[in-house]
Amino acid sequence: MRRTLDRLYDGALWLAAVTFALIAALVLVQILGRLADRAARAMDLPPPGITIPSLAEFGAFLFAGAVFLGLAGTLQAGGHVRVKLLVRALPEAPARWLGAVVSAAAAALAGFATWSSALQALDSLRFNSVSYGVVPIPLAIPQGVMTLGLALLAVALVDSAVTLARGGTPAYRASEARTEADTEASTGESA
Template sequence: MRRILDRLYAGALWLAAVTFGLIAVLVLLQIAGRLIDRAARLVDLPPPGLTIPSLAEFGAFLFAGAVFLGLAGTLQAGGHVRVKLLIQTLPAGAARWLGVLVCAAAAALSAFATWSSALQALDSLQFNSVSYGVIPIPLVIPQGVMTLGLALFCVALLDSMVTLARGGVPGYRAAETRTEEQA
């Protein structure tokens, strides 16, 4: 089970990285189009008008997808900000159970966010909602990706909670320990 979850988190991180890469490619293509237009004007040619319609929407949707897909893997890699002042002052057992409680509360919040996001995506699907840009994008696509990212984050929080409850070291703590040892 551990390998499956780790691969799931890594796969979501990989998709988030691909999504950021797509944003970079789209922006570079838009810049290249503008440069070609300027070069054409410099030599008294009509600019070809190379643009990517709805670039701002594509970029925003891709960015949101990258952020939400990256939540679970970032948690496991110790990349989320954690305030450890209270946990560091508690005895090990109490600190572990406080961690379980915090993971449970965060999982409950992320489960609610997942549920709300799924309802929004279902509404968008039912009513065929699309974006307002030049290229109408079905809103169920970015909302579905957001829901998937939130669901994976909820799984990662539950994974950490169970690991802590069993006396193990959750992924975020193992990553923090490795970072502290390297410093």
């Protein structure tokens, strides 16, 4: 089960990275198209008119998809902001249970957000809602990706809560410990 969850989180991170790369490629094509138009005008030639219609909408939807797909993997990598003052001040057992309770509460919030997002995507699908741009994009697509990302975050939070309750070390804590050890090693070497 652990391997399956880790692969799921990693797969979502890869999709997020591919989505960011796609945004960069679309923007690059748009920029090159504008440069080609300017170069053609400077040479008194007709501009080729290479544009990406609805680029702003495509970029916004892709960006939202990348952010939501990256939530679970970022949690596992210890990349989310967490306030650790209270947890570090408590003894090991109470700190562990507090972490489990907080993870479970966050999972409940993520579950509610997933449910709300799914309802919105289903409504968009039912009513054939599309974006207002030049290219009508079915809104159920980005909303579905957002729902998937939220569902993965909820699973990752439940995973962390269960790991803590069983006495294990969640992935984000292991990642934070590695980062702290690397920081201490690099500051110790440079001194």
